[in-house]
Amino acid sequence: MVRRGLLVAVVSLLVLSLSAAASAVTLEFQQWWEVELPRGVLREIVDGFTKETGVEIRLLSNPYADTNTQIAAGAATGTMADVVGLDGAWVYDYAKQGAISNLSALMTKGGYDDSQLSDQVRVDGSTYMIPVVNFAYPMYVNLDLLKQAGVTELPKTWSEFKAAAEAVTRKTQAYGWIIPLSTSSPNGIQNQFMSFLWASGGYMLKDGKPNLVGNEKLIKATEFVKSLFDAGVVAPGAYSMTEATMVEEFVNGRVAFMTSSLAHINLIRQNAPNLNFAVMPVPAMDGYDGPRGMVVANWGIGIASNSRYQDEAWKFIEYMMRPEVNARLAEAANAFPGNVLAAPDYSAADPLFRDAYEIFKDSYAINEFTGLPVSEHLMRIFNDYLQLYIEGEIDSAEEMLAFIQAEWEPNFR
Amino acid sequence: MNAKRKWYTKPLLGLGLLLGATFAGFPILWMIANSLKPNSEIFAWPPVWISPNSSLEPYLAVFQDPAKMRFFFNSYLVSTIVVIVTLAISILAAYAFSRFDFPGKMVINALIIAIQAVPPITLLIPYMALVVALRLYNTYTALVLTYLLFTLPYAILMMTGYMNTLPKDLDEAVMIDGGSRFRALWNVLVPTALPGIVAVGMFTFMRAWNEYLFALTLTRTNEMRTVPVGISLLMGQHAYQWNQMLAMSVIGSLPVLLLFLFFQRYFIAGMTAGSVKT
Amino acid sequence: MRDAVAQRQPRFARLGPVLKHGTPYAYLSPTLLLIILLLVVPIFLVIKYSFYDNVIINKNPVWVGLENFRIILRDSRFHTAVRNTLIFVSVSVVGHLVLGLSFALLLNNRVFSARTTGIFRVVYVLPWMFTGAVIAILWQMMLNPNGIVNYLLSVTGLSDAKIAWLSSRKYALGAVTFMNIWAGYPFFMVSILAGLQGISEDLYEAAAIDGANAVQQFFRITIPQLKPILISLLTLDFVWTIFQFDLIWITTGGGPLYATETLSTYIYKQAFSRFQYSQASVAAVLVLIACTVIAIFYARQQVARD
Numbered sequence: 001m002v003r004r005g006l007l008v009a010v011v012s013l014l015v016l017s018l019s020a021a022a023s024a025v026t027l028e029f030q031q032w033w034e035v036e037l038p039r040g041v042l043r044e045i046v047d048g049f050t051k052e053t054g055v056e057i058r059l060l061s062n063p064y065a066d067t068n069t070q071i072a073a074g075a076a077t078g079t080m081a082d083v084v085g086l087d088g089a090w091v092y093d094y095a096k097q098g099a100i101s102n103l104s105a106l107m108t109k110g111g112y113d114d115s116q117l118s119d120q121v122r123v124d125g126s127t128y129m130i131p132v133v134n135f136a137y138p139m140y141v142n143l144d145l146l147k148q149a150g151v152t153e154l155p156k157t158w159s160e161f162k163a164a165a166e167a168v169t170r171k172t173q174a175y176g177w178i179i180p181l182s183t184s185s186p187n188g189i190q191n192q193f194m195s196f197l198w199a200s201g202g203y204m205l206k207d208g209k210p211n212l213v214g215n216e217k218l219i220k221a222t223e224f225v226k227s228l229f230d231a232g233v234v235a236p237g238a239y240s241m242t243e244a245t246m247v248e249e250f251v252n253g254r255v256a257f258m259t260s261s262l263a264h265i266n267l268i269r270q271n272a273p274n275l276n277f278a279v280m281p282v283p284a285m286d287g288y289d290g291p292r293g294m295v296v297a298n299w300g301i302g303i304a305s306n307s308r309y310q311d312e313a314w315k316f317i318e319y320m321m322r323p324e325v326n327a328r329l330a331e332a333a334n335a336f337p338g339n340v341l342a343a344p345d346y347s348a349a350d351p352l353f354r355d356a357y358e359i360f361k362d363s364y365a366i367n368e369f370t371g372l373p374v375s376e377h378l379m380r381i382f383n384d385y386l387q388l389y390i391e392g393e394i395d396s397a398e399e400m401l402a403f404i405q406a407e408w409e410p411n412f413r
Numbered sequence: 414m415n416a417k418r419k420w421y422t423k424p425l426l427g428l429g430l431l432l433g434a435t436f437a438g439f440p441i442l443w444m445i446a447n448s449l450k451p452n453s454e455i456f457a458w459p460p461v462w463i464s465p466n467s468s469l470e471p472y473l474a475v476f477q478d479p480a481k482m483r484f485f486f487n488s489y490l491v492s493t494i495v496v497i498v499t500l501a502i503s504i505l506a507a508y509a510f511s512r513f514d515f516p517g518k519m520v521i522n523a524l525i526i527a528i529q530a531v532p533p534i535t536l537l538i539p540y541m542a543l544v545v546a547l548r549l550y551n552t553y554t555a556l557v558l559t560y561l562l563f564t565l566p567y568a569i570l571m572m573t574g575y576m577n578t579l580p581k582d583l584d585e586a587v588m589i590d591g592g593s594r595f596r597a598l599w600n601v602l603v604p605t606a607l608p609g610i611v612a613v614g615m616f617t618f619m620r621a622w623n624e625y626l627f628a629l630t631l632t633r634t635n636e637m638r639t640v641p642v643g644i645s646l647l648m649g650q651h652a653y654q655w656n657q658m659l660a661m662s663v664i665g666s667l668p669v670l671l672l673f674l675f676f677q678r679y680f681i682a683g684m685t686a687g688s689v690k691t
Numbered sequence: 692m693r694d695a696v697a698q699r700q701p702r703f704a705r706l707g708p709v710l711k712h713g714t715p716y717a718y719l720s721p722t723l724l725l726i727i728l729l730l731v732v733p734i735f736l737v738i739k740y741s742f743y744d745n746v747i748i749n750k751n752p753v754w755v756g757l758e759n760f761r762i763i764l765r766d767s768r769f770h771t772a773v774r775n776t777l778i779f780v781s782v783s784v785v786g787h788l789v790l791g792l793s794f795a796l797l798l799n800n801r802v803f804s805a806r807t808t809g810i811f812r813v814v815y816v817l818p819w820m821f822t823g824a825v826i827a828i829l830w831q832m833m834l835n836p837n838g839i840v841n842y843l844l845s846v847t848g849l850s851d852a853k854i855a856w857l858s859s860r861k862y863a864l865g866a867v868t869f870m871n872i873w874a875g876y877p878f879f880m881v882s883i884l885a886g887l888q889g890i891s892e893d894l895y896e897a898a899a900i901d902g903a904n905a906v907q908q909f910f911r912i913t914i915p916q917l918k919p920i921l922i923s924l925l926t927l928d929f930v931w932t933i934f935q936f937d938l939i940w941i942t943t944g945g946g947p948l949y950a951t952e953t954l955s956t957y958i959y960k961q962a963f964s965r966f967q968y969s970q971a972s973v974a975a976v977l978v979l980i981a982c983t984v985i986a987i988f989y990a991r992q993q994v995a996r997d
Contacts (some may be wrong), residue, residue, distance in 0.1 A: 005902050028633075036649055060633060063645035069537070069963050072632050076747045077542045081633075097748045145451060170917065184944025236836040238946035239858035244653045245835070248456040263651040271453035377964045387948050391860075422802060429797050430811050438814045440873070443839055444829050460838040509718035510993070521719065522990035523983065526926060528730050530982030531737055532934050534959050535975035538747060538968070539733035539740075540975055570923040571882060572995070577919045578889040594714065605889075606693060612885035620823040625937065627743060641822040643983045647826075658828060666820035670813060677812055679888070 025312050026056040029073075031085030032064040033299055033333070037265070041332045048396050049319045055312050061216050065185070068376075075099030080304035082313045086129045088121050088300055088370030089379075095123040096373070098369045101303040103127040106314040113313040117321065121300060121371045131298035132320055134334035134365060137191050138279040138294065138356050140268075145256040149170045154280045157197070158224050161257070162284040165233040168256040176233035178255040179225075180241035181387065186379040187243065191295055191357045192367045193386065197221040198293035198366045200285035205368050212401040220285060222389070222397035229390045239387060251275065261297065263334050265350050279356045281363065293366035294359070296340070336360060381407045418678045448472070448659035455655050471656040475664060484535055484643035485665065491553055491639060492613040492621040499568050499617045500610060502561070507572030508598050512581065525566045525608055534628055559631060560621040567612045567620075575604060575609030608679040615673065622669065640665045738979075741973035747968045759973045769974065772957035779868050779953055786872035787928055789919070791879025795811045796913075798880075799887050812884075819877035823937030829859065830870045831942050857943050860950040867939050867951050871932065879924055886920040887913070889905045926989045930982050954978055 012095060034042045039046075046057040068090055069179050074080035075097055094100045094210055104126040107114055114120065122128040134348070141154060143217075150166040165176020170323050180188040197204065202217030204210065212218060213365035228234050232300040235255045243260065250258045251272045259282055268275060284292055287298040292336060323337075327344040330337040334353060337344055369375045382404050447455050449467040475481050509515075510522065540559075541550075549555040581606065584597035592600070603610065625641040632638050633645075644661050647654040743752035743758055754951035755837035763769050798812050819828070833840050844850040851910040856866045894912045903911060914921075936955040939945065954974060 031651060031759075035646055036651065058634070061635060061646060063629070063642070063648055065648060066629060070630065073541050074748075075505065076538045077545050079541075079545055079633070091749070096749065097966075158472070182944050183946030235859045236853055237855035240831075240855070240863070240943050241858070243646070243651065245456075245831070247652060249837075250455050251453055252837075254458070261651055267652045270425065283898070285834075303740055332563050340527040377960070380964060383949060384946075387946070391948070402859055407945050415884070426797065426800055426802050429793075430803075432810075433794050433797060434811055434814045437817055437877075440829055440833060441774075441817045443833060447832065455832065456835065458838060458842070460839045504727075505718040506722045507821045509715035513715035513718075515715045518715075519987075519990040519993070520790070521723070521994055523986040524726070525722070526930065526986035526989060527979070527983040528726055528734065529927075529930050530933075531734055532955060532958050532975045533979060534934075534955065535737050535963060535971050536733050539736035539819065540729075542736075543729065543732055557935055558729060561725055561853050565725065567927050569722065570927060571920065574920040575886065575889060578793045578886065578916060608885035609886040612881045615881060619819055625824060626795075641824060644822065645824055647981060648828075651792075653828075655828070658825065662821050662825040666817075668788070673816055674809075676811060677809060679885070 013395070018333050022056055024056060024305045025309055026058055027083055027307075027309060027312055027316055028058045028060055028081035028321045029083045029085075029316070030062060030070075030081035031299075032061040032062055032067050032075050032145065032193055033085055034059055034061045036064075037332050041329075044318075045325060045329060046316075047240070048325065049228050049316055052319070053312075053315060055309075057316065069142075070402045074237055075306075077172060078306045080306055080310055081126070082141040082304055082307035083316055084302055084304055086300040088129065088131070088301045088367065089372075091121045091300070091302070091371050092123050092373045092375065093411060095126075095128040096303075096395075098305055100311060101307075101313075103130065103303065103314070103317070106310065110311075110314055110318070112318060116323075116339050118338050119298075119365070123371060129302045129371075130317060131300050131301040131338045132326065133330045133338055134296040134298045135263050135333075135335050136294050136296050136356060136360050136365070137195055137259050137261055137282075139195075139263065139282045140250060140258045140260055140264070140361055141251065141278050141280055142174070142253060142256045143276045145172055145174050145253065145279055149256070154278075155283050156196035156281075157283055157286045157288075162228060162231065162233070165228065166231055169231075169233040172256075173254050174253060175235040177228055177257045178235040178246050178249055179238050180243050180246045181238045181260075181383055182240050182242045183383060185242050186376065187297075188238075188241075189379040189382045189386070190367065191243070191261070191297065193221075193225060195225060195259045195282045195295045196285075197354070198295060198368075199282040199363075200288045201293065202285075209412055210405050212405040212408070213398070215401065217285065218401060219397045220336065222386070224285075225386075225396070227286075250277075259295070262353060262356050263344060265352055265356075266334060268351065275394075277352075279352050279359065281359050292363045294363035296336075296367050298364040298370075299333070299335070299365075328362070334339050378411065421444065432453060444659050445663055448656055448663050450653050450656060471654075471660040472664065473656055475661050477676065481643055483636060484638060484640045486667070487553075487637065487666070488622055488639040490610045491556045492618050494557050495564060496551075496614050496622040498557070498561060499564045500614055503565055503568035503572045503613065504598070504603065504610070506565075508602070510569070510573040511576035512584065524581050525530070528562070529566050530677060537626065537630055540627075541630055550631065551637050555631045556628060556637075556639070559627050562628070563624065564617040564620050568617060570604070570614075571613050575606045579605055611671045611676045611679045618627055618669065618672070622665070717874060734979075736976055737972050740969050743969055744818050745967070745969060746972070748966050752969075754991065755853040755969075757784075759969050760977075762979070763970055763973045768949060768952065768958060772952045772954050775864060775951060776933060776955075778864065779871070779935075779951075780929060782833045782868050783871045783875065783926060783932045783935075784928050786868070787876045787879045788925065790872065790876035791883055791924075793953075794876065795883040795887060796878045796909075798884060815880060816877045818874050819881075821874075823874075823935075824941060826874045827938045828871065828939035830866075830873075834866055834942075837952060857949055860947055863943050863950045866944060870938055870942070871935055875928070879928070882919060882924055890916045922989065922992065926985060929985065933982070934980060 022256040027390050029046065041389055042059060042271050046059065050056055058274065069083060071080065075094060081097060105239055120127040145168050146164065151164045151167050155164045168176045179192040192352055197218055198218055202221065204212060204218055246258060247260060247264050247267060249255045249266055253275065268277065281292060301317055303310060307313055323339050323342040326337045326339040327342040330342065330344045331346065346357060367380060372378060385394065385404050386402050388394045389397065394400045415591055446462050450464050451466050454461060454464050454466065544550050544555050581604060583601050587601050588594065588595040623641060628639045629642050640661065644658050647658045740746045742754060742756060744755045746752045762810055794815050798808055798815065802810065832838055836855045837852040854862065856862045890913065895908055898908050898912055906988050934955050936959065939953060939956055940959065943951045945952035956973045957972045961967045961974065
């Protein structure tokens with residue numbers, strides 16, 4: 001038995017090495033982007049790489065919601081694709097697990113100038129993910145609803161915002177604001193809740209550690225969100241809502257304000273061609289007039305440590321980050337480029353997209369959840385306590401934040 | 414029971430049937446209506462049944478996409494093989510359970526149920542590691558073998574149950590006449606248990622057809638993937654293709670419904686009961 | 692039946708002890724082969740993980756004995772998940788049984804023509820045709836605050852409040868249980884329908900001659916005759932419903948505030964959100980133990996009836 005096993009192993013090794021030598025290198029690129037982009041765009045972009053280098057790229061698509069489980073399973077069984085699309089929320093854990101490669105090492109080896117990258121996601125000082133394109137989260141506003149409610153000016157502060165949301169809820173059939181707080185994808189904490197804090201120059205971390213207790217701006221932001229719920233201006237169904245159902249409420253004119261990804265502009269245009277809407281900066285805390293943080297979520301890229309083609313994989317990332325390639329991808333995705341030198345041509349883009357770009361340039365990109373350990377779990381903890389607070393089972397924002405801090409901290413050790 | 418039927422039996426029965434049909438069918442009608450609507454109207458208030466903008470476009474979008482047709486092909490292929498193999502293996506096993514007493518019967522019986530009692534989500538990674546080690550990753554074989562593990566316990570238990578309802582005299586009569594055990598099983602028990610076999614086959618098909626987690630994890634390329642994965646690919650990061658998802662589900666259910674129509678004569682009252690006279 | 696048992700004895704004697712024991716194993720061999728080949732190792736690994744610290748993430752996990760069990764058993768969210776699972780599973784299984792049995796009996800009538808019942812049969816089996824994610828999406832649409840269910844409630848004057856079924860702690864568990872009953876009863880219905888065909892007409896005729904009415908016939912003949920099938924169905928459904936995941940995960944994710952947190956969503960979060968595979972394995976092992984007890988009861992009952 002043992003001998004036969006050995007024989008099989010030797011033969012299969014031989015076959016494997018022979019086939020590797022005979023065929024040209026093929027890189028597998030697993031991502032969820034292909035289905036998000038207009039048909040054929042990603043294929044066309046990666047074909048450019050094949051033309052240059054002769055390295056074939058096989059695109060593997062996964063449903064977005066399962067990307068995480070699939071990468072986890074691939075990492076554990078050594079079947080991860082060579083190059084993987086990543087979300088900043090998972091990077092820390094995969095890096096710690098040794099599933100994704102240290103890109104800093106590859107950059108140094110290839111003599112890459114990383115000053116052109118808008119951002120890098122680091123773990124223990126080394127880069128593990130590079131954001132390829134960034135999706136900004138401005139606030140969408142339904143102008144017709146505001147008009148009906150007699151709101152003439154776009155709100156800039158929290159109190160103006162609350163007044164506008166109340167007016168809409170009172171005077172129209174619609175609600176003022178919407179937030180998706182489903183437990184299955186607790187991104188609402190990052191994209192909608194924190195947007196109020198970050199727009200006011202606030203932070204939830206200090207030196208990379210949770211700083212929730214005694215954080216004045218965060219306490220105010222939490223109380224503000226609770227006051228919106230108490231005033232009844234938040235669209236119902238928040239606790240089981242996801243971003244995909246949230247946008248349908250906006251499309252159907254049932255909500256006046258929504259913080260959401262710029263990727264939604266096309267969808268709203270397509271599904272509701274007559275909707276009169278605009279984008280605006282997320283309102284800031286009353287009295288704050290410093291620079292505003294704007295939430296960005298990104299499509300990141302990394303390399304599997306089990307890939308046999310580390311160098312080729314890095315060349316592919318370099319290609320994807322090259323100014324003209326990066327610009328092309330950003331245009332197609334309705335996103336901002338990850339390379340600061342890229343100059344996307346947004347002239348064909350929606351005018352609202354250009355407005356958003358102006359807003360973006362006046363703000364700084366922020367997403368404090370990126371690169372944190374068990375990021376999604378942290379959001380979920382926050383989500384749970386926020387719901388308890390909104391439901392009145394926790395008496396104060398301070399108390400709520402203390403609970404969250406206590407549960408967050410063990411994860412940062 | 415038939416001879417002196419009360420006057421109210423028929424209307425009452427009819428009412429019951431209609432109520433049940435509403436319960437079962439209403440959500441499906443709503444699904445079909447939504448699969449024809451443009452995405453923007455699916456969440457409209459007040460809800461509309463048939464919008465002037467309804468069209469077959471979502472269906473055409475599915476049919477015109479070769480990648481999606483491939484999902485259907487894969488699903489049919491895998492599910493059909495799983496049904497055939499499951500039936501063959503489970504009939505043999507059920508025969509053993511139903512007609513023999515043997516040491517370890519209880520243990521094996523308990524084992525067959527207990528193996529299903531590990532949550533699939535925790536089994537996922539170790540199981541996938543095994544599939545990779547066996548060099549079956551991204552193959553139809555991996556899917557077929559996996560689904561056999563899901564369907565066999567049910568198939569064996571139910572088949573045993575059906576065979577237990579058949580009197581032992583049936584097969585023993587064959588053996589007394591000099592026939593082999595296998596002949597007794599094949600010529601007498603299998604034809605008599607046909608309604609049960611069809612029910613198990615239907616179940617097996619549906620289970621293989623609808624499985625998602627392993628279909629996704631054990632395959633790598635879209636060429637090997639099945640309909641549930643195809644549907645989930647329409648649930649994007651930012652938005653869902655609601656109407657196409659529903660259209661794909663409706664299309665997927667039609668052939669299965671046809672199969673059910675074809676086999677339903679096995680569920681008609683009194684069809685086979687005659688052969689079971691004791 | 693007694694006679695049959697008596698007749699069987701001499702046959703066994705003639706086959707000899709080896710064949711007598713060999714034959715059933717031969718019939719079972721394909722099943723056992725598959726199980727041993729594909730499931731023994733993964734199940735063993737899951738059990739092993741539960742005694743180690745931070746498996747999969749950590750390349751060199753450390754043996755920690757029962758530490759993980761201690762953590763999980765003291766976790767109040769695990770208690771909530773167990774409680775919700777028990778409610779979800781028991782109500783679902785009873786719902787499946789009641790609906791499956793009543794629909795099967797309704798369809799097994801001879802009052803309406805074969806074609807009429809045929810149409811109904813197809814309609815009744817419809818919920819079975821769809822994958823978990825689609826059922827979840829469908830009901831999510833219907834139970835949306837602006838969905839068709841609330842619309843029908845307001846049109847019929849039952850309730851004008853736009854109830855957020857899946858977001859309310861009061862209704863969410865009931866809503867997912869209802870969805871699960873809707874999606875799962877056809878499995879019982881078809882199985883029972885098939886079982887009904889195996890019941891001999893003579894039994895009913897004899898009972899009718901004895902003056903038994905329909906209700907008495909149901910309890911004296913139908914139920915006892917279906918018993919082996921019903922017990923298998925209940926056992927299997929119990930085990931499966933514990934692991935119902937897609938439906939709950941897509942509609943509520945276990946929320947709001949753990950109102951629909953079941954063992955499957957709890958385990959998923961432990962494994963893929965916290966990356967605590969060891970703790971997820973502990974929960975899995977506990978479920979495995981509970982289910983094995985049920986499996987043994989089932990098997991005993993199966994042996995006892997012979």
